[in-house]
Amino acid sequence: MYTEQFDPADAGLVALEATGLGKRYRRGWALEECAFRLPAGRICGLVGPNGAGKSTLMSLATGVSGPSAGTLRVFGGDPRGGRARRQVGYLAQSKPLYPRLSVADTLRMGRELNGDSWDQGRAEAIVRGGGIPFHARAGSLSGGQRTRLALALCFGKRPRMLLLDEPMADLDPLVRHEMTGVLMAEAAEAGTTVVMSTHTLPELEGVCDYLLVLAGGRVRLAGEADELAWAHSLVTGALPAPGTAGPLDGHTVVESTTSGRQFTAMVRREGPLAPGPTWTVTEPSMEQLLLAYLRSPEATPLLTPSATPPAPTHLAAKDHAA
Structure with missing residues (x-):
């Protein structure tokens, strides 16, 4: 049974911090000299054109790949470490589910993979909220039902941070609105940090309180949505x-x-x-x-104070000496 909950007081912590972050592939740099901070407990809209580096950033944050330069920290730890990976949930647009497994078996798989951190009651509550039969096979579900089941798997894991790579892109507007509501309610209840990549800009208004804009593999805008608008x-x-x-x-x-x-x-x-x-x-x-x-x-890029990481220690010492 799940016993540890994410304390909303952790909102004073930093969920994601990049310093001089770069990722190079054979074709060139996907991310270069990226530096930003994301405070815990925020709902962050990750925005950028195709090829801006959004998916690369998520790949680094999940620990699937490592940086070519600089560092990326998840709650202060290396994303490739076991502790950090247990704290991160990830949902892709494809929402990979085993089509022949029933909904009940899918949740059972989630419990077996996550052990004591799994919250069966919460996962089942999300499924029941959509009226999805537990005996139904995942492959027979509608797009909205598949998204709800995938969210149940994510939140059943009780992540401190949830990364969403356009999981609503294939849904019609009404279902997208419903699923966004489910996502926001669940995140607010647990104090989960959410990073949501999307091309649908209007859906960020009233949902995201933090923004991170990438273009050309670099950070162009980062910080509290209200502060950025006010500036x-x-x-x-x-x-x-x-x-x-x-x-x-x-x-x-x-x-x-x-x-x-x-x-x-x-x-x-x-x-x-x-x-x-x-x-x-x-x-x-x-x-x-x-x-x-x-x-x-x-x-010219703009980062608000909460999105600006501290200067590297050796640089800060040099500036102080000067």
Whole structure:
């Protein structure tokens, strides 16, 4: 019987920390010089175009592969170690299940693989919540039912961190909404850290409280979703006359587009930025912010304080001595 629970007080810990992280394959670097922190207990949206390095990062976090440079720590430990692996759950888009096993046998397999850490009651409760017959074979289940069964296996393991590699991508919108609700409820109850990779940006709004954006194998944006949104403004208005000051002066422009004499710009504020007679200033939505960085991979990266790992000891000592 399961006896140890993840204490939400662990939210002060760091679930995932990368320092100078790199992963090289024969074709080149999939990740390069990545540095970030993910505090425990967060729901993190992992975003990036195809080939950005998202799946590589998850492979490293599960301990399936090791880094070519730098380090990645899971709750302070090496992901390839047995202790770290027991603390991580992983669910891929393919949701690999044995099609000939019944639902009951699938959960029994989960119990045998995870031993004393397995929570049979919780896994069964997730299955019952979808009205899935325990005698049904996994191969006969609908897409939503397969996802629910896969989530039951993940949460039955009682992971401290759950990695989701687009497991909802093959579901219709209604089922995707239902499964996202199941996921969030289960994660909130246990205080589980969740890293969710997705291309469906609107579904991150109201779900994720943390963001990690990769582009070209590097970290472009990381930190609390609210803080990142607050640091930016969406400015729309008439282009200033040549030689005259405009609303973007003195601010970092992430992305700017023009149409005739009108412009729209995503800016990172470097000071006060107020509406003017010919322009408006609004706070961007999460989707608008993410799209701006995805369309502008050369924009200056931004990490909030909680997402910024400490400087390596030898560098910190050198700076102090200077």
